[in-house]
Amino acid sequence: xxxxxxxxxxxxxxxxxxxxxxxxxxxxxxxxxxxxxxxxxxxxxxxxxxxxxxxxxxxxxxxxxxxxxxxxxxxxxxxxxxxxxxxxxxxxxxxxxxxxxxxxxxxxxxxxxxxxxxxxxxxxxxxxxxxxxxxxxxxxxxxxxxxxxxxxxxxxxxxxxxxxxxxxxxxxxxxxxxxxxxxxxxxxxxxxxxxxxxxxxxxxxxxxxxxxxxxxxxxxxxxxxxxxxxxxxxxxxxxxxxxxxxxxxxxxxxxxxxxxxxxxxxxxxxxxxxxxxxxxxxxxxxxxxxxxxxxxxxxxxxx
Amino acid sequence: xxxxxxxxxxxxxxxxxxxxxxxxxxxxxxxxxxxxxxxxxxxxxxxxxxxxxxxxxxxxxxxxxxxxxxxxxxxxxxxxxxxxxxxxxxxxxxxxxxxxxxxxxxxxxxxxxxxxxxxxxxxxxxxxxxxxxxxxxxxxxxxxxxxxxxxxxxxxxxxxxxxxxxxxxxxxxxxxxxxxxxxxxxxxxxxxxxxxxxxxxxxxxxxxxxxxxxxxxxxxxxxxxxxxxxxxxxxxxxxxxxxxxx
Numbered sequence: 292x293x294x295x296x297x298x299x300x301x302x303x304x305x306x307x308x309x310x311x312x313x314x315x316x317x318x319x320x321x322x323x324x325x326x327x328x329x330x331x332x333x334x335x336x337x338x339x340x341x342x343x344x345x346x347x348x349x350x351x352x353x354x355x356x357x358x359x360x361x362x363x364x365x366x367x368x369x370x371x372x373x374x375x376x377x378x379x380x381x382x383x384x385x386x387x388x389x390x391x392x393x394x395x396x397x398x399x400x401x402x403x404x405x406x407x408x409x410x411x412x413x414x415x416x417x418x419x420x421x422x423x424x425x426x427x428x429x430x431x432x433x434x435x436x437x438x439x440x441x442x443x444x445x446x447x448x449x450x451x452x453x454x455x456x457x458x459x460x461x462x463x464x465x466x467x468x469x470x471x472x473x474x475x476x477x478x479x480x481x482x483x484x485x486x487x488x489x490x491x492x493x494x495x496x497x498x499x500x501x502x503x504x505x506x507x508x509x510x511x512x513x514x515x516x517x518x519x520x521x522x523x524x525x526x527x528x529x530x531x532x533x534x535x536x537x538x539x540x541x542x543x544x545x546x547x548x549x550x551x552x553x554x555x556x557x558x559x560x561x562x563x564x565x566x567x568x569x570x571x572x573x574x575x576x577x578x579x580x581x582x583x584x585x586x587x588x589x590x591x592x593x594x
Numbered sequence: 595x596x597x598x599x600x601x602x603x604x605x606x607x608x609x610x611x612x613x614x615x616x617x618x619x620x621x622x623x624x625x626x627x628x629x630x631x632x633x634x635x636x637x638x639x640x641x642x643x644x645x646x647x648x649x650x651x652x653x654x655x656x657x658x659x660x661x662x663x664x665x666x667x668x669x670x671x672x673x674x675x676x677x678x679x680x681x682x683x684x685x686x687x688x689x690x691x692x693x694x695x696x697x698x699x700x701x702x703x704x705x706x707x708x709x710x711x712x713x714x715x716x717x718x719x720x721x722x723x724x725x726x727x728x729x730x731x732x733x734x735x736x737x738x739x740x741x742x743x744x745x746x747x748x749x750x751x752x753x754x755x756x757x758x759x760x761x762x763x764x765x766x767x768x769x770x771x772x773x774x775x776x777x778x779x780x781x782x783x784x785x786x787x788x789x790x791x792x793x794x795x796x797x798x799x800x801x802x803x804x805x806x807x808x809x810x811x812x813x814x815x816x817x818x819x820x821x822x823x824x825x826x827x828x829x830x831x832x833x834x835x836x837x838x839x840x
Contacts, residue, residue: 331733331761427838428634455634457634458829459830459836545770547824589763
């Protein structure tokens with residue numbers, strides 16, 4: 292059985308009837324680490340809120356652990372763990388008090404499921420008498436994860452756990468998720484960082500309430516339709532502009548140290564280099580490159 | 595060489611026993627895109643607040659746009675632009691009202707505001723949206739508008755605090771085009787980001803760890819120095835050893 296299943300789930304907001312979530316369907320298998328990848332306003336949080344039964348859908352249906360998100364909301368609430376994007380623990384309670392509170396609310400004790408949070412909790416335990424409101428961002432995040440896990444949920448929903456977090460802390464957080472996955476907990480996680488997509492078993496790329504693609508990261512990348520090139524020159528700004536205006540260019544955009552480009556027709560590297568030389572560019576370097584999830588997302592957005 | 599737009603010498607800020615920013619020394623040249631990187635809690639925001647004239651240093655020296663960060667904070671504020679991810683524009687005002695409001699705050703004349711707002715709206719292609727509430731615009735447009743409003747008074751330098759957080763990859767690149775254009779026109783850009791590919795778009799970058807600047811150079815030179823394939827690697831090597839977080 293699937294851990295999570297959405298069938299044409301929709302959410303509409305406001306007078307202008309903005310379709311924040313538009314007929315979204317996908318399933319998450321038991322034990323899977325599933326990523327919802329998309330920018331702010333894509334509809335990720337609305338989906339999480341509907342699946343955790345704190346928001347009613349306007350169309351379609353969904354189940355979590357086989358239970359209906361509208362009819363069986365009470366049972367779902369006791370079975371899922373939810374870490375919202377915004378820090379939502381009690382700032383006036385200490386680390387220890389927050390954890391105890393959440394354990395009690397879910398009719399359990401910290402001792403009963405300690406094994407599940409041990410790895411994470413030991414990192415904040417030295418500060419257990421400190422109030423949650425006084426913790427650093429990284430520590431708040433770890434405490435929130437412990438509180439979401441303390442009742443041993445069957446599905447864990449993490450809404451943008453790494454937004455605004457520096458690359459080192461992001462890596463640490465994903466290491467924690469990998470270890471949790473080994474404990475057979477299904478994890479649904481959302482992120483605006485495309486590079487985190489490769490750490491998931493499967494991903495859904497989402498924009499403006501619509502799913503653009505659902506597959507394993509490897510398959511998403513493999514389905515990139517064109518040959519992709521990486522280019523570099525002494526003056527990157529001039530290179531970007533020149534490539535934008537090249538008649539054979541299909542897509543071209545900055546990509547870190549290099550820029551990426553694909554072409555409508557099968558042009559040779561010599562053709563491109565000749566053109567760039569005519570445009571006055573020097574030190575041009577060109578090579579084929581393997582697309583990343585970010586390239587795929589850009590491609591899907593431009594289609 | 596031209597006078598640097600930012601010049602600091604052992605700039606320090608203490609909060610009690612805690613040294614948030616610890617003797618940082620660096621220069622930023624006119625028209626440069628300078629990336630100011632660091633882990634959460636490394637002291638970036640504190641440093642930026644001092645450079646924007648919002649916080650008086652505990653020790654050290656700094657001049658921004660030619661003005662002293664201790665004594666000339668008002669002149670600094672008048673000669674810089676600032677944009678953060680959190681505060682952008684007034685959502686309940688229209689595009690035009692926001693431009694008028696900020697133009698007024700920056701002390702521009704009505705005639706000047708009129709010309710500038712027409713040019714800005716034309717450049718961003720917002721003719722159809724000029725009278726719409728900013729709150730109704732997509733996030734990407736808000737950010738582009740916010741940046742353009744931030745440089746309405748043609749400051750010598752603009753401070754961008756994580757300007758592209760949470761934005762889709764296409765809009766993120768469009769935003770960087772605006773940054774390049776502004777730099778091309780001679781505005782100095784001082785930018786923080788958690789996207790390491792964006793670090794590559796900067797002329798030079800500094801990386802702060804635990805209150806100190808641990809590295810400062812071009813992306814190319816930093817990668818060579820740390821024998822790293824990407825800026826992500828460089829950042830990881832430096833910030834991994836950080837003792838504090840925010």
